[in-house]
Amino acid sequence: MPQNRTRTPKPPNPPNTSKPSAPPKPSMTWLFRYLRPVKWRMLALLLLLLATTALQLVNPQIVQRFIDQATGSGSVSGLLSLAGLYLVVAVCNQLFTVSVDYLGNDVSWRATNRIRADLLKHVLRLDMRFHNVKSPGEMIERIDGDVTHMSNFFAMFIAKIVGSFVLLAGILGYMYAYNWPIAATMTVFTVLSVGVMFRLRDIGVSASQTERQANAALYGLIEERIAGIEDVQANGGVPRLMNRYHRAMRAVFLAGRKAWMRRVLPWNVTVVLFTIAVTAVLMLSVRMYVQGQITLGMLFLFFQYTQMLNDPIEQLGDQLQEFQKAKSGMRRAQELLALRSEIAEGGQDDLPQGPLSVSFEHVSFGYNADQRILHDITFRLKPGERLGLIGRTGSGKSSISRLLLRLYNLDGGVIRVGGTDIRDLKLASLYRRVGMVTQDVQLFDGTLRDNLTLFNPELADDAILETTERLGLRPWIEAMPGGLDARLAAGGASLSAGEAQLFALTRVFLTQPSLVILDEPSSRLDAATEAILQKAVDQLLERCTGIVIAHRLATLDRVDKIMVLRQGRIVEFGARASLAQDPASEYARLLRADRQEELA
Known part of the structure; x- marks a missing residue:
């Protein structure tokens, strides 16, 4: 029978707090705090987009003047000057576009990597009850996959939304200065398109969240079965595993199709509205040209600006689709961050020196x-x-x-x-x-030194080698190419x-x-x-x-x-x-x- 038992009162244990009390609502403030460290890059990105927008507005006017001078009494030198100016503006526009893409991705990776780091640190601090029910594959998908869907938000959402509205304002302002009926037609199209997109902006969020969950389940299944591939093969479980894989893939396909159809609904509506707007503007422009109220160059300008009007509308639609993906990823990230470990940390730091009772x-x-x-x-x-x-x-x-x-x-x-x-x-x-x-x-995938010290840089090589010699491991280390700098593969297969x-x-x-x-x-x-x-x-x-x-x-x-x-x-x-x-x-x-x- 057990010996030396002493009865003591049982103190209360802390409650299990591994689940949030309620699902958190997506908070833009939470996202913007990750943008603060890159705010100057965001400002530079915005200025580049404004410059690109200005060049987009200038180019059609250069073409309009070129057409009017070519159909009129314009000189060859004047036409060559306009052509040269068009080429310069086009080259500058391309340079600015490349700069915007580079800076946007730089902002995206800087911001989202901080989110990934915070999520990983938080998950590593959660208790074992949480990790017992979550597979590594699912956690990889939530930490990396969900955040990747937020990357476009960080990279381009704010800048492109602002740039699109500036381009819309520039086009409509120019049109009102030249012809108000056409400008009014374009304004109606713009207001209806933007209104529809913002009205339907959240229609695909829940479906996108379900799609992310289906992907996480699939990756969790793949990771678990690959880890146990020897047992699966040895016990003839491959057919059953493939059946489960096909069912998981079907769930991903169905969830992805539903999410995509809901996300593109605002865009489909704008396509119909754009077709009506282009037809109306073209009919009005041709009528005015036939009546001699506008030149051929002005007819081209009206048509070109109508075509350009669709670009910012499409960008708004694309960004709203990305926003729906980002919002679903944001919800899942915040749900993960809202979890709290049931292990409540104490405040005492001191223990007796030497062996512990x-x-x-x-x-x-x-x-x-x-x-x-x-x-x-x-x-x-x-x-x-x-x-x-x-x-x-x-x-x-x-x-x-x-x-x-x-x-x-x-x-x-x-x-x-x-x-x-x-x-x-x-x-x-x-x-x-x-x-x-x-x-x-x-x-872990790293050097011998990293694996022995668990990535602690404060441990000197002399202490490591002295310890390994006492344990009989030093001859093996010295036989490795590079010694402590030799690289080990994850899992320890070597x-x-x-x-x-x-x-x-x-x-x-x-x-x-x-x-x-x-x-x-x-x-x-x-x-x-x-x-x-x-x-x-x-x-x-x-x-x-x-x-x-x-x-x-x-x-x-x-x-x-x-x-x-x-x-x-x-x-x-x-x-x-x-x-x-x-x-x-x-x-x-x-x-x-x-x-x-x-x-x-």
């Missing part, structure tokens, strides 16, 4: 509300003691380690490290003093299981923790590699408190205490030597079974 006081926990994993766990470790955790798969061993790192909140009870409730500690303070080595070692575990131990060594959790680090190793790893583990545990989770009982020969778990309850807890010598103990029974298995 650990105590669990009536701890209960479950990953789901209807399924309890740990039941009333109570034990205590003095500073510097080593605990061996054993039990069948699903008995709660790994759950204890996750709770120590505050990856989840307790359902009841208290966990103290160094005498302090871990809920009162700042997370950074806890992580500085607690290290963990798991069965699966995560390696490392053996033993090298990967030594990597993980080196990371923990370099942080100099006061409490170390080893979660079955030797479960995938052969006997020779396990002996090397055990030597490194012994060196690590010499200066800190240790918790070793293991299936192989031989790895627990040097621990001080043993805890046997079964179905989330402590079956046995006590000194290893005493339990090993007690033939009635559960630990002694497991030792006998382990020896018989080795002899067999």
Whole structure:
């Protein structure tokens, strides 16, 4: 039976706040704060667009004068001058257009990269309950895909909207100065087109949001199945997987078609209105030309300005489509940012120096509300003691380690490290003093140095090499081309299981923790590699408190205490030597079974 239990009152746990109370409404203020750092580039972009608009208004007038002089008594030199001026204006217009595209994309990437960074930082701070239900593929789509649909808003929306209205005002103002009936016809078309587009501006937002969700689900499916491709192939699951993929693709197609049809509805309406406007203007212009009221050049000018009138209207339509996409992405981004981790950070920063004590006081926990994993766990470790955790798969061993790192909140009870409730500690303070080595070692696309230090530039190369030499990893590093600057691929395909575990131990060594959790680090190793790893583990545990989770009982020969778990309850807890010598103990029974298995 468990020993050394002391009853203490259970303090209340913080509520789960991993969901927002209500879906946030898209806020333009939220977007504009990302534009403030690039406001001068936005101003330069606006000035370039105004210059481009002015050149667009000038060119038709040059052509009008050229036609009138060519059909009249104009000189050849005058025509050549007008042609040269037209070419200069056209070249300048192209240069300004290229500059606008470059500056617009520069503004877009600067602003949206800050959004991506904020979203990624926020997601990394969310608790494990959130990450258990969200696949990496879905998160990539939400952090990158949704933000990409906002990029056009940052790049061109404001500038093009302003530029389009300036161009519309310039065209209509010029037409009113020359011929008010035609100008009135163009004004009616403009007002109706702009009114329809703004009236229908949100018609595609919900459908676009559904389209983004369908894409996220598809990418999540692809990422998960590629990660488990070996199991899928080995168990003949490819046909079933392809069926799920086709269904997901169909959902993307249907959602995308519906979103596209709704987004283009304002544009379709403006096409009909534009056709009516062009017909009316052309009929009025031809009638005036026949009656001798305008010249041929003026007829061309009226027609050209009518054609140009459609360009800003189309730009407004395009930008409203992009705005609908951006608004759906904005909603999803703000929904993500509105989520709050259930792990409430404490304010205490100090822990005792040296090895830390650990105590669990009536701890209960479950990953789901209807399924309890740990039941009333109570034990205590003095500073510097080593605990061996054993039990069948699903008995709660790994759950204890996750709770120590505050990856989840307790359902009841208290966990103290160094005498302090871990809920009162700042997370950074806890992580500085607690290290963990798991069965699966995560390696990142980067140099050996980056992978060993976890991208900490403050760790000197001498300290890294000295640590790796103690663990027997230095000869392997020196054999790599480039040494610490050698590049590793993500996932660690270039490392053996033993090298990967030594990597993980080196990371923990370099942080100099006061409490170390080893979660079955030797479960995938052969006997020779396990002996090397055990030597490194012994060196690590010499200066800190240790918790070793293991299936192989031989790895627990040097621990001080043993805890046997079964179905989330402590079956046995006590000194290893005493339990090993007690033939009635559960630990002694497991030792006998382990020896018989080795002899067999």
